[in-house]
Amino acid sequence: MRMYSVDMPELPEVEAVRTSLLPHLVGRTVKRAEVLHRKTVRGDKAFEKTLAGKTFVAIRRRGKLLFFDLDDGGVLLGHLKMTGQFFYHGKKVKTGGGHSLSAKVAALPDAHTRVILHLENGDTLYFNDMRLFGYIKIATRAEADAAEATYGIEPGLPDFTLSAFRKALGKRTAPIKGVLLNQALISGLGNIYVDEACFRARVRPMRRTNTLTAKEVEKLYEGAKSVIAEAIALGGTTFRNYSDATGNHGRFREKLQVFDRAGEPCVRCGKKGIVVKTVCAGRGTHYCPKCQK
DNA sequence: GAGAGTGTTGTAAC
DNA sequence: GGTTACAACACTCT
Numbered sequence: 001m002r003m004y005s006v007d008m009p010e011l012p013e014v015e016a017v018r019t020s021l022l023p024h025l026v027g028r029t030v031k032r033a034e035v036l037h038r039k040t041v042r043g044d045k046a047f048e049k050t051l052a053g054k055t056f057v058a059i060r061r062r063g064k065l066l067f068f069d070l071d072d073g074g075v076l077l078g079h080l081k082m083t084g085q086f087f088y089h090g091k092k093v094k095t096g097g098g099h100s101l102s103a104k105v106a107a108l109p110d111a112h113t114r115v116i117l118h119l120e121n122g123d124t125l126y127f128n129d130m131r132l133f134g135y136i137k138i139a140t141r142a143e144a145d146a147a148e149a150t151y152g153i154e155p156g157l158p159d160f161t162l163s164a165f166r167k168a169l170g171k172r173t174a175p176i177k178g179v180l181l182n183q184a185l186i187s188g189l190g191n192i193y194v195d196e197a198c199f200r201a202r203v204r205p206m207r208r209t210n211t212l213t214a215k216e217v218e219k220l221y222e223g224a225k226s227v228i229a230e231a232i233a234l235g236g237t238t239f240r241n242y243s244d245a246t247g248n249h250g251r252f253r254e255k256l257q258v259f260d261r262a263g264e265p266c267v268r269c270g271k272k273g274i275v276v277k278t279v280c281a282g283r284g285t286h287y288c289p290k291c292q293k
Numbered sequence: 294g295a296g297a298g299t300g301t302t303g304t305a306a307c
Numbered sequence: 308g309g310t311t312a313c314a315a316c317a318c319t320c321t
Contacts, residue, residue, distance in 0.1 A: 010301090064301080079301085080301090082299070083300095133301065191301085
């Protein structure tokens with residue numbers, strides 16, 4: 001039995017879900033779809049009937065949205081939002097993860113299981129979502145392409161160039177944090193990584209975008225790019241359950257420099273700067289008042 | 294036990 | 308159009 005889950009995912013976490021599902025799900029055919037909570041399934045009212053018999057041919061990702069390509073040309077879209085999780089249960093798959101996560105999967109479906117895909121080889125894919133913000137949806141290829149087109153430039157993709165980054169920021173007056181969180185402009189950055197990127201660039205998250213110097217914009221660009229690359233390499237950040245001995249959480253949490261460090265000395269300027277937590281762009285925001293200007 | 298906070302995003306109002 | 312506030316929901320923490 002093997003499975004993968006993360007809490008409160010951003011781009012690196014969604015990417016970890018994608019790569020962990022890839023070897024198990026691609027090539028598998030849906031025998032039966034079981035919807036336990038209607039709100040989780042958007043669009044197609046005949047979801048179960050539509051999905052039955054379809055085979056997964058690829059899993060792609062844009063920003064935090066997952067695209068499960070089907071053999072009939074359609075696409076199953078999946079967004080985890082705040083608390084969505086995929087669990088893959090396969091008898092013949094090697095054991096991975098820690099005992100507590102294995103126990104978790106053994107207990108599925110549970111109170112938060114919203115959709116179950118029974119596969120023809122006997123494996124099972126569970127979609128859990130406590131807060132019911134996430135969704136899965138059957139789309140045509142054209143609809144999936146349209147959804148993909150709403151996303152802005154993305155760290156890790158070729159279109160994420162310094163000039164495209166400058167253009168995305170434009171002459172906006174909103175706090176840089178809000179701009180970096182705007183998926184239509186820059187996709188994939190969530191609350192954690194925006195705070196981290198701002199820290200790397202020595203820029204306060206609440207700085208008005210149009211007051212940033214060219215040098216600061218360049219450092220933000222590098223910061224966003226490097227933080228996402230490093231987080232993907234480490235399997236993302238698992239925050240709330242980071243101390244669980246699942247052996248399956250992302251390891252980037254240890255690398256966080258400001259996020260969730262309110263009251264602690266700044267890792268860069270020491271006791272001279274104490275990390276502050278405030279609200280910016282409607283989100284919990286962390287920065288060092290000493291070395292971020 | 295009440296109230297605030299939670300890593301996302303769509304919508305509506307200014 | 309840009310910006311901001313808030314709702315969607317269920318749970319944990321203070």
